[in-house]
Amino acid sequence: MEESTIAKQNKNVPVLPWMRSPVDVSKFEEYPLDILPCLDPRLKMALQNMGFKTLFPVQIAVWQETIGPGAFERDLCINSPTGSGKTLAYALPIVQMLSTRAVKCLRALVVLPTRDLALQVKQVFAAIAPAMGLSVGLAVGQSSIADEISELIKKPEHEAGICYDPQDVLQELQSSVDILVATPGRLMDHITTTKGFTLEHLCYLVVDETDRLLRESYQSWLPTVLKLTCPYDESLMPGVNNFLPYASGSLKTIRRCGVERGFKGKSYPRLAKMVLSATLTQDPSKLAQLNLHHPLFLTTGQRRYQLPEKLESYKLICVSNLKPLYLVAVLQHLGGEKCIVFTSSVESTHRLCTLLNFFGDLKVKIKEYSGLQRQSVRSKTLKAFREGEIQVLVSSDAMTRGMDIEGVRNIINYDMPAYVKTYVHRAGRTARAGQTGRCITLLRTHEVKRFKKLLQKADNDSCPIYSIPSSSVKSLHPFYLSALEKLKETVQSETSRKGKVGLKFSRVSKGEKKSLEE
Ligand SMILES: Nc1ncnc2c1ncn2[C@@H]1O[C@H](COP(=O)(O)OP(=O)(O)OP(=O)(O)O)[C@@H](O)[C@H]1O
Numbered sequence: 135m136e137e138s139t140i141a142k143q144n145k146n147v148p149v150l151p152w153m154r155s156p157v158d159v160s161k162f163e164e165y166p167l168d169i170l171p172c173l174d175p176r177l178k179m180a181l182q183n184m185g186f187k188t189l190f191p192v193q194i195a196v197w198q199e200t201i202g203p204g205a206f207e208r209d210l211c212i213n214s215p216t217g218s219g220k221t222l223a224y225a226l227p228i229v230q231m232l233s234t235r236a237v238k239c240l241r242a243l244v245v246l247p248t249r250d251l252a253l254q255v256k257q258v259f260a261a262i263a264p265a266m267g268l269s270v271g272l273a274v275g276q277s278s279i280a281d282e283i284s285e286l287i288k289k290p291e292h293e294a295g296i297c298y299d300p301q302d303v304l305q306e307l308q309s310s311v312d313i314l315v316a317t318p319g320r321l322m323d324h325i326t327t328t329k330g331f332t333l334e335h336l337c338y339l340v341v342d343e344t345d346r347l348l349r350e351s352y353q354s355w356l357p358t359v360l361k362l363t364c365p366y367d368e369s370l371m372p373g374v375n376n377f378l379p380y381a382s383g384s385l386k387t388i389r390r391c392g393v394e395r396g397f398k399g400k401s402y403p404r405l406a407k408m409v410l411s412a413t414l415t416q417d418p419s420k421l422a423q424l425n426l427h428h429p430l431f432l433t434t435g436q437r438r439y440q441l442p443e444k445l446e447s448y449k450l451i452c453v454s455n456l457k458p459l460y461l462v463a464v465l466q467h468l469g470g471e472k473c474i475v476f477t478s479s480v481e482s483t484h485r486l487c488t489l490l491n492f493f494g495d496l497k498v499k500i501k502e503y504s505g506l507q508r509q510s511v512r513s514k515t516l517k518a519f520r521e522g523e524i525q526v527l528v529s530s531d532a533m534t535r536g537m538d539i540e541g542v543r544n545i546i547n548y549d550m551p552a553y554v555k556t557y558v559h560r561a562g563r564t565a566r567a568g569q570t571g572r573c574i575t576l577l578r579t580h581e582v583k584r585f586k587k588l589l590q591k592a593d594n595d596s597c598p599i600y601s602i603p604s605s606s607v608k609s610l611h612p613f614y615l616s617a618l619e620k621l622k623e624t625v626q627s628e629t630s631r632k633g634k635v636g637l638k639f640s641r642v643s644k645g646e647k648k649s650l651e652e
Contacts, residue, residue, distance in 0.1 A: 152430070159434040
């Protein structure tokens with residue numbers, strides 16, 4: 135075998151020994167809820183109310199390792215394609231495992247990189263947890279910290295007029311939630327400042343979109359959570375609590391120390407972890423940060439990057455300076471079907487969206503969605519897109535990982551993604567849950583070769599040309615010139631009105647470039 139071929143193959147072989155013998159999720163089949171072993175009837179009912187009749191392969195595989203014979207003895211690392219149902223894969227066993235709890239306290243923590251994603255995951259938990267008497271909280275900074283605290287922490291009811299020792303009151307503060315879905319920043323706010331917020335009882339930690347979360351430290355949330363949930367023996371290390379970085383009274387974590395049967399030297403109780411992504415990192419130094427216990431790797435098929443089964447990838451080769459015209463022609467061709475257009479930066483997202491809206495009557499509503507906007511604006515746009523009031527979302531990359539929006543049948547890469555991971559996540563906003571979908575990538579001639587190589591990394595050799603009649607592009611020329619003129623005027627007035635907008639654009643773009651370098 136040629137040396138270069140061997141090197142190429144080795145790139146796909148994980149370095150960590152436990153990753154080399156994974157559980158292959160593709161060997162599992164969809165399984166009817168009616169005959170799923172050990173499923174609590176209340177949960178079954180909740181799932182049926184969601185319209186689900188079967189569980190997807192990744193959900194069955196995780197069920198087996200947690201509730202089934204696996205009994206969650208090992209931490210789980212799950213690499214499964216976009217839209218394959220990873221959220222329910224962890225939510226379902228966690229809710230079932232917590233259903234036997236006697237006292238309400240925070241036992242499961244799910245961390246996600248963005249607010250919109252956390253909201254989405256909270257909704258999945260909220261659809262099943264109440265059936266088992268469990269409550270779910272959200273810590274994402276959507277409301278004021280005071281409002282969030284009142285949702286998360288229950289204050290003791292005291293008799294009016296009697297003064298109590300503040301230390302006693304602190305002792306009596308209780309969690310109002312069993313499960314918390316959080317973004318790292320807001321989680322750290324609660325860890326450092328919220329009285330009564332404790333990870334002392336935490337049993338389950340889920341790190342969703344792991345590779346994204348491990349790429350940035352987000353105020354060291356991970357080492358902090360691991361430290362606060364790490365059992366230690368006070369008799370062996372007297373006073374160690376005082377040296378915890380956030381020993382502010384409410385945060386003292388007193389977990390018992392012991393040895394788990396079968397795993398000599400490992401402390402007990404163990405914080406059981408599930409880490410997931412559609413593009414899970416294989417980098418040993420990154421995975422080491424998670425301090426995994428005897429990890430089990432679950433992945434789909436042989437390839438590191440897997441695209442959804444029913445995704446069709448197309449390329450559209452454009453004349454460089456006419457790219458916007460090709461985009462408009464495609465949008466017209468798609469005739470109002472829900473569509474996300476990806477660009478390479480927040481700056482080009484804004485410009486492209488403005489330009490498209492100057493194109494006369496396209497018979498579709500087009501809005502932008504990027505990290506440059508305020509959260510309230512983004513949330514409003516997302517809601518309108520979900521509800522079908524907007525048909526086309528022009529978006530930057532940073533915001534769209536994991537987003538699950540019903541009815542998105544088309545993804546358009548206006549700017550070619552620089553990395554295969556980016557392609558996987560962008561394309562994965564369609565063809566979800568076994569549905570069909572297409573991803574059209576606009577390319578300049580010089581990008582064609584690079585794009586082919588990029589797709590091969592995702593095991594995709596077939597990428598036909600998306601053809602649109604040249605007459606459709608030509609007929610748009612007169613509108614293009616006037617739209618460009620209007621765009622120029624708008625950009626000039628925006629720059630002079632806000633003064634610093636230009637500066638803000640370039641600052642955010644840099645940050646986003648970083649996020650694209652996955
Ligand atoms: N058992 C099921 N039956 C029917 N639909 C399901 C089932 N499980 C999940 N779904 C649906 O599949 C879609 C994708 O699920 P989910 O968002 O969890 O995917 P994911 O694997 O996390 O994707 P990504 O990697 O993009 O985050 C959702 O719309 C969800 O409601």
